[in-house]
Each structure stands twice: as structure tokens, then as C-alpha cells.
Amino acid sequence: MKVALVTGAAGNLGRATAAALASRGFRIAALDRLAAPLEQVVAGLPAPEAHLVLDGVDLMDAAACAAAVARVTSHFGRLDGVAHTVGGFTNAPIEEAGPAMWEQMFRLNLLTTVNIFAAAIAAMRPAGAGSLVAIGAMAALRSPGTLGAYSASKSGVLRLVESHAEELKPTGLRVNAVLPGTMDTPQNRAAMPDADPALWVQPAQLAEAIAFLLSDAASGITGALLPVTGRG
Numbered sequence: 550m551k552v553a554l555v556t557g558a559a560g561n562l563g564r565a566t567a568a569a570l571a572s573r574g575f576r577i578a579a580l581d582r583l584a585a586p587l588e589q590v591v592a593g594l595p596a597p598e599a600h601l602v603l604d605g606v607d608l609m610d611a612a613a614c615a616a617a618v619a620r621v622t623s624h625f626g627r628l629d630g631v632a633h634t635v636g637g638f639t640n641a642p643i644e645e646a647g648p649a650m651w652e653q654m655f656r657l658n659l660l661t662t663v664n665i666f667a668a669a670i671a672a673m674r675p676a677g678a679g680s681l682v683a684i685g686a687m688a689a690l691r692s693p694g695t696l697g698a699y700s701a702s703k704s705g706v707l708r709l710v711e712s713h714a715e716e717l718k719p720t721g722l723r724v725n726a727v728l729p730g731t732m733d734t735p736q737n738r739a740a741m742p743d744a745d746p747a748l749w750v751q752p753a754q755l756a757e758a759i760a761f762l763l764s765d766a767a768s769g770i771t772g773a774l775l776p777v778t779g780r781g
Contacts, residue, residue: 552625553763554578554618556608556665557635559586561734562684565756566632571595573760575630578621580606601625608635608661611668618668630763631669631681635661636703640695651698658702662709670713670722677721680763683710685726685774707774714772723771725762729755730778750779 553570557563558579567577571594579587584604591600601624606617621628637657639650662683673679685707692700707726714724731737733749758777761767 550574550576550625551629552576552578552621552627553630553632554580554603554621554628554665554669555632555634556580556661557633558590559583560634561736561752562732562755563632563634564590565752566634566759567591567594569753569756569760570630570632570763571600573764575763576600576625578603578625578628580604580617582606608665609656611664614664614668615671618665618672622672627676628669628672629676629679631665632759632763633662633665633681633683634759635665636684637699639699641698642695643697646695646698651701654698654702655705658699659705659709662706666709666713666724670717673722674720679721680723680725680767681713682759682762683724683726685710685728687728687730687776687778689728710774711772718771723762723767725767725770725773725775727755727758727762728774728776728778730776730781733779748779748781750777750781754779 553575555563555567558567559581571577577600580603581587587602587604591597603617607613683706686703688696688700689703689707710724710726729750731749733746733751755777
């Protein structure tokens with residue numbers, strides 16, 4: 550039995566990731582803000598009674614992240630992987646992208662990654678094995694106009710992944726990131742009604758890449774920034 554912590558498990562990508570991992574036999578610690586959506590996610594997984602719901606966790610609070618990871622290890626006796634799908638997006642021209650927007654993007658995208666990875670690494674290091682996956686973005690490699698705050702925060706996630714991966718090589722822990730393009734979600738369809746969502750990456754496709762990076766099949770991969778862009 551392997552155990553994976555999925556943050557943002559009630560969201561579009563988190564839900565797909567929990568399903569992909571559970572189908573491979575993982576026990577899921579499903580983390581998000583509200584209990585009711587999480588319970589719906591877990592109810593749809595194989596052997597729902599085998600999974601754990603973690604609601605009300607503030608991922609911007611390092612102590613709350615440490616407490617959440619402690620609950621996982623206390624409940625299951627182990628933690629083998631983390632899929633951190635929590636994040637935010639904003640799109641604004643220079644005149645509107647003030648300091649508050651930049652701070653919000655860095656807190657949602659980078660600080661949450663720093664906190665949950667730090668807590669998970671402390672718990673996983675003694676086992677000498679484990680895998681962590683962050684969500685980057687293709688825009689983190691070269692930012693389009695109006696996406697400066699978002700792209701910069703996701704670029705920070707990629708640098709964190711590279712640094713953690715290098716530092717943790719002697720421990721056996723692996724750290725990687727997936728880089729989606731536009732994801733086919735109800736929110737993106739509403740925001741871009743004239744676009745062709747058939748060209749976008751599906752949450753299930755991205756979840757399969759995350760599940761691969763968390764699996765033993767990817768045991769030789771660390772520090773990778775894997776584009777998963779659909780046909781866009």
C-alpha cells in the first residue's frame with residue numbers, strides 16, 4: 550500500500566489526480582478547504598473507506614501544513630507521495646497588476662508549495678524514498694503579456710523543484726513538476742468562449758502524468774519539468 554497526499558483534491562485537477570492514483574492502488578489523503586466536496590471526491594474512489602479527508606487546512610500556514618502531514622502519517626503510518634495541485638491564476642495589464650496581485654500569486658502558487666513540500670519532506674526523509682510533484686505552467690518558461698504575476702510565481706515553483714530535487718538526491722526523495730498549457734475546465738471555457746477546448750489538455754491527462762511521476766516507474770526521474778499541453 551502506498552499513500553499520496555493530494556492538495557486541492559476537490560478541484561478539477563485534484564479530483565482527477567485522486568482518481569488516477571486511487572485506480573493504481575494508492576490510499577489518498579484528500580486535502581482541500583471544505584469537507585463536503587472532499588467527501589464527494591472520496592466517495593467516488595475505489596474503497597472510499599480506505600482514504601482520508603483533510604479539510605480546513607490553510608496551506609499558507611507552515612504549522613498547519615506540518616499538522617496536516619502529521620495526521621496523514623498518524624492515520625496511515627506512512628507518506629509516499631505528494632501531488633500539490635493548489636494554485637491560483639490572474640491575468641491583468643501592467644496598470645492593474647499592483648503589488649497586492651503579485652503577492653497573492655506568490656502566496657497561492659509558491660508559498661503553498663514551499664510549505665507543504667517542507668512538511669512532507671520532513672516526514673518522508675527517514676524512509677529514504679518518496680516523490681513530490683508540483684504544478685508549474687508553460688507560461689513560467691516564457692510569459693505572455695498580462696501574465697507577469699502568475700508567470701513569475703510559477704517560475705518560482707520551477708526553481709524550487711529544481712533546487713529541492715538536487716538537494717534531496719542523496720536522500721532518495723524525488724521532486725518534479727508538470728507544466729500544463731490551458732486546461733479544459735468549466736472556468737476556462739467560460740472565460741474563453743471563442744477558444745477551441747479540444748486543443749486544451751484534459752485534467753485526466755495531466756493527472757496521468759502526475760500519477761506516473763509519483764509511481765515507481767519514474768524512480769529514475771527527479772528535477773524534471775514535464776510539459777503536458779494537449780494539442781495547444
